[in-house]
Amino acid sequence: MNTTRFLAAALVACSTLSSQAQTGPVRFAGIMELSGSGATPGTNFNNGVKLAVKEINAAGGILGRPIDYQPVDTQTNPGVAKALAQKAVDDGSYVVLGPVHSGSMLVTMAETRRAEVTNFTGGEAASITQQGNPYVFRSSFTQLTSMPKVARYIKDTVKARSVAVMYTNNDYGKGGHDAMLKALDALGVKVAVDISTDPQQVDFSAAVLKVRQSDADALFLYTLEEESARALRELRKQGYTKPVIGETTAVSQKTIELAGDAANGMLGHVGLTADAPQARIKAFDERFLREYKYKSEHNGMKGYISVYVVKAITERIGKFDSKALSEALHGAKISAAQHPGVLMDLSFDANGDLDRESFLVRVEQGRQQVIGTLPAVSAK
DSSP: HHHHHHHHHHHHHHHHHHEEEEEEEEEEEEEOOOOOHHHHHHHHHHHHHHHHHHHHHTEEEEEHHBBEEEEETTOOOHHHHHHHHHHHHHTTTTEEEOOSSHHHHOOOOOOHHHHHHHEEOOOOOOOGGGGGGEEESSOOOHHHOOOOOOHHHHTSOOSSSSSEEEEEESSSHHHHHHHHHHHHHHHOOEEEEEEEEEEEEEOOHHHHHHHHHHHSEEEEEOHHHHHHHHHHHHHHHHTSSSSSSGGGGGHHHHHHHHGGGGGTEEEEEESSOOEEEEEHHHHHHHHHHHSSOOOOOOHHHHHHHHHHHHHHHHHTTSOHHHHHHHHTTTOOEOTTTTGGGGOOOOEEEETSOEOOOOOEEETTTTTTEEEEOOGGGGGO
């Protein structure tokens, strides 16, 4: 009789635990650069995630379950990031968000693959999604998507026949550099000088002098936010007046704030901008500003969108199964009309790469001014 009662009690306990597992909080892990050289993009991505989590939980969660978001700091150190990713998957996370820096993502994504856990990144290095990892997805464009757009703009709109290239010598910078050189060569645009700079470089006087001496028609700047600001200030100091064209980081709000007036006139291609003339993006920008007391930039938008993508696809498959989530994301199309949190219509290809509209901007009076909208690649 005692044995029977014990078994009955055990069955009730297991049933209760199973019920709690289906109705309790669902864990989202954040592997974020909250200090070190990547603190600017990492903090912004993290803040975008937190805003989305707050909104979703206030509206009843995902399939009735609240999100338990746990961000941790990689210190912009790939070794630390790898250890944190191991812990995140061992703790039973449904999805991992980050790292944002490509170098860290390239070493951590093996851990999420091992555990078959869906992993979103803001990293842009082309190599991230070229390794056949079925659990990795971007909230940004790959460099292989963005660089041909920039090269075409340099040739057709800027009318440059030769270009000076300045880039950051890390995984992010080298990936963009290689993709840009290939795109420029395909269009017949000459690279007059190719300049490598260091992460966290302070003095850009010699690099800018090389740009001026090259007599190139324009400069393509592909460096991180702080370095971009220092380069722009040095360009202004040395009297450089030719067009400066960049990609997302070189025209980000953080770069603009750090560079001050030296950023005015900067041209760039961005996958996302809070200044886009679209109602959903404007509304997001206002909510972000109220929450954090500063204007969002592309990384904040990437983090925000990532959470809403997970919500949309989880509701589509009707269960919390990270492997099934990844399978459903490949080839998925998500409508912003049906899921406003993704901000813009978007889709994912078989590699986990993102496709949607993007924007051309000019920096004027301390902010991005959208001067053109480019269609999604799949729309062409």
